[in-house]
Amino acid sequence: MAYVAARGGEQAIAAAEELHTTLNGPLSAMLVRSIERHLPYLVDRVMGEGSLYAPDLAALALAQTGGDLYEAVLLLRAYRSTQPRIAYALPVRQSELRTVRRISAAFKDIPGGQILGPSLDYSHRLLRLDVLEGQEAGSGRQEAGSGRQEAESGRQEAGSGRQEAGGKEAGRRTQEEAGWLPSSELEVTDSSPRVLVQSPAASSLPSAACPLPPVSCLLPPPTLPAVADWQRENGLLAQLPERDPCDPSALPDVTREPISFPAPRAHRLQSLARADTGGVLALGYASMRGYGMSHPTVNELRLGYAEVTLRHPVTGIAFSAGRVRVSQAEIVDTGAGAPGDTPLRLGFTATIGWNEVKTIAGAMLDLEMSAPNPHPAHQEEFVLYHTEPVESSGFCIHYKLPHYVTFGSALDNLRKAAKTGETP
């Protein structure tokens, strides 16, 4: 009986999967490429929470799950667990990031300039209904009166900011710079003569995002000094420790050892980098809205590319294995600290992929978690455990599993207690 029934269970699983596949349509390499190319922010979010930089795999995960984010993240994480760790990249400094967007809310102007970069921040959030009628949205810049135009002018600004920064540093940009983008990474398309394409991350810069003259497009995004460095020079922020960041392979790794509290700083930042965007936002928003710091300020927000630099195992020579999209946010707390503290304290979150909401909220939570007596919802253990996307979503959906043994066990008690109440 049970043997047949066991097979029944397996047949039910197969049938359920098949129905899901039927409803979602067939998987194809073209669909995956299309997701990777046209939904870069979604791909970034999945890569960040999946803690695996692999745009094609993230796109595949999205296609395979029909866009169910938590399922896609789980797919990527499960794949990640099968991969051995073969090398450790060298640390990346903020001032080495190829930055496409960098803003500071703390100062009107900062060394290196404010760069609006690719952003919808100042776009009018109007649905482009004309697209449904067959209009091409990519040509929005030429179309009068469209919300897209606003966005485009934002990009124009960004472009000029970038150009300006480029101009300032032009002297230092020589041969080395010219080789930054190998010709194989330049893609020629019909719509735009030259597009800044940087595989595999390139798809995040749509062709229209490059209003600069073609030659400028060939230049890499600028590297910019960190606002925090200026603040450190001026005694506003605590100095960094003298020594270099240690051997990366000796850093505590939250994917290879369990977290315990108080967590090493590396564990905290790794956990935030992998955290659920929505979860971090919910807890971070609680802090912003009134359960936390009085005066957080976005010190610096950056989107850019980080060089993944490895050392050759034999020669020891450092070389670049590629570039990854990264984002990071620094928040400073201007509320009064303890006596003897520097005037400002810094909260930080970085993640792979471009995800502004998560890094801003995460940086606020980083500050909160370090505060002397944080709100219970902002204690380190509370924040880090409950913003784990795979664990929280997995546990939530596990309640769909049968619980009739435990439920029956509880009923046994409740019935007897009720009986005791009836006949004292």
Next chain:
Amino acid sequence: MTLADLAHPRQDYSYGFLDAFARRELRRRILKAIAIPGYQVPYASRELPIARGWGTGGLQATLSVVGPQDVVKVIDQGADDSVNAANLRRFIARMTGVETTTDTTKATIIQSRHRIPEERMDKGQLLVLQVPDPEPLRHVQPDSSQAREMHADADYAQMWLSLYEQLVRFGRFMQGASYPVIVNGRYLMSPSPIPRWDTPALHQSAHLTILSAGREKRLYAVPPFTDVRPIEFSDVFFQVEDQAGRVCTLTGAGQKYMDELPQPGGESRFRISDTGYVEKLLKMAQGEPTKIGPTYYDDAGQFWMPGVIKVGA
């Protein structure tokens, strides 16, 4: 001879899915857990292709110890045929090629969610229990760092207090499944959420039990022949779920842990929760040769080892 002949056949995943480092870590943690009965050993807990909270802890323990000679049984709520059990069994078999069974006595490894089989497990067998929440102190101390300190100090006063409060408010202990136990006279342990009916089966058992929580990244163990005592007072005792008067509609048997099936009209029917055991009873009723092992509870509802479940008060 070609290069292809010499190369290993293509393998997308390691044997047992986990890579060698993960397996080594898990085995070391398991050894530590066995050495300190009932103590929660933290481990890294890799993500598996199964949702977190769906048995990934048990699965990691199973996958780290399973070998080609093993025979694996997987149950959920006592049932081999539930979709979740079927799915885990399918995954283990797919990643290792091991033989699977629904027969408790034939299995070398039994991975289970929420139940211990009715037939007594024996020497050399391994029971892997999936654990959602490894922390028995959670409802008195949700902060795990502080709970760890309480374990270190064997400070379980709040548990005794909550037990007493239940007695005062309800006239009985209200803990359902996952009834807390003291292991080897030292650590308070949450025996996964097995029903109280199964709790005594852990005491002085001949088999090894590993309890593993993948999401919470903790595993712990009850080595063979170790004391496992439910917390109770000297005058008010731990009680198992009452199965008296419940008759299995499939087999006509009683005094086993039953699933209650509500019927239209307000009545209930009952079925033995352990489907592997039911399978054997049915076979025997049809006159097929079947070997049924000794069970934890006899037909009168007596636990096999006298004195473990106290009566009176």
